[in-house]
Amino acid sequence: MKNLPFKKHSLLFAPMEGVTDGPYRLAISRAFSEWDYFSTDFYRVPTVGNIQEKAILKHYGHGALEKKSLRDKTSYQILTSARAQTKPVVDIINAQGFEHLDLNLGCPSKKVNAHRGGAFLLSDIETLKPIIKTIRESFDRIFTVKIRIGYRDDKLFFDLLKMFEDEGVDAITLHARTRDQLYQGTADWEYIKKAVKACSIPIIGNGDIWTVEDIVRIFDECDPYAIMMGRGALKTPWLATTYYEHRNNPDFLSEEFLLEERRRGLDIYFYELEKEYRKENVEDINILKRFKSFSRYLFDDFPDHETVRGRFLRSTSLNEFKAHLHDLV
Ligand SMILES: Cc1cc2nc3c(=O)[nH]c(=O)nc-3n(C[C@H](O)[C@H](O)[C@H](O)COP(=O)(O)O)c2cc1C
Known part of the structure; x- marks a missing residue:
């Protein structure tokens, strides 16, 4: 069995389309270096047309490509189907020296599934197996x-x-839901437990891990090799930091401590993101758009969260957004 590039009980930041591009991963890895591992969101393997090595590298993000320490802790994710040109794409990813390739078999998008990709392949082992072999x-x-x-x-x-x-x-x-469940209800961690028991290869648990308590509980109850967080990581990007601080000092998770973590976390999150987007020459208006989309996941734990979030979402300029942040933290 090969050694995974992350240690047992690692915390992985989930791949998220529209979020975890190169600049985002760079910013997070600097702001909250306690996250053990990252992934690109999915590169969709083309069915027709030439395969462009440049497009494959661009998907990774050129700034992120150059940073070896980040590259060593990032998997390259692809999404494919039986008809798509899997082999030439994988050949390029292999030749480029990426250490870790991940195949997306969880995407529930109607369009992706209609093309028999993503989670659709879980319904058809005969079709999936040759893809895995390739x-x-x-x-x-x-x-x-x-x-x-x-x-x-x-x-x-x-x-x-x-x-x-x-x-x-x-x-x-394993994201412990079916495709048809989309994001409804709560992920059923029993399946993570069952997978850990049934398999000799490592299982990474995923789905509805939101808090330090959840992290402790899923390791205790299900014993996954590692865990991955998506929406929880967007809601609390500093969650890995809080978790490791809590592990070193279990009595330390006071309300006051969490509020201070949140204050520092919000400040550094947007600061590092803006820095990375500027390096990529993203215009203010587009930085603002991204910040607003991230705001949808934040602020839930403020007593008047609708009002607070509304203020950010209604900002008409990046400066206004930053002024609201300044008032808040
Ligand atoms: C906005 C968004 C984009 C996502 N994009 C991807 C993706 O590109 N690849 C992937 O494997 N999963 C993707 N996912 C699924 C997450 O990686 C994760 O499996 C899912 O959200 C369940 O984990 P959570 O409960 O911690 O959010 C996405 C989820 C969200 C919310």
């Missing part, structure tokens, strides 16, 4: 899959796990 044969280093518990239901859950293991996949990230 990637495994073409990629020399760590190859993982990111899955849900099934497409419509869980009936292929154990067959899928076994197939991945038999085909030499190095680890499985």
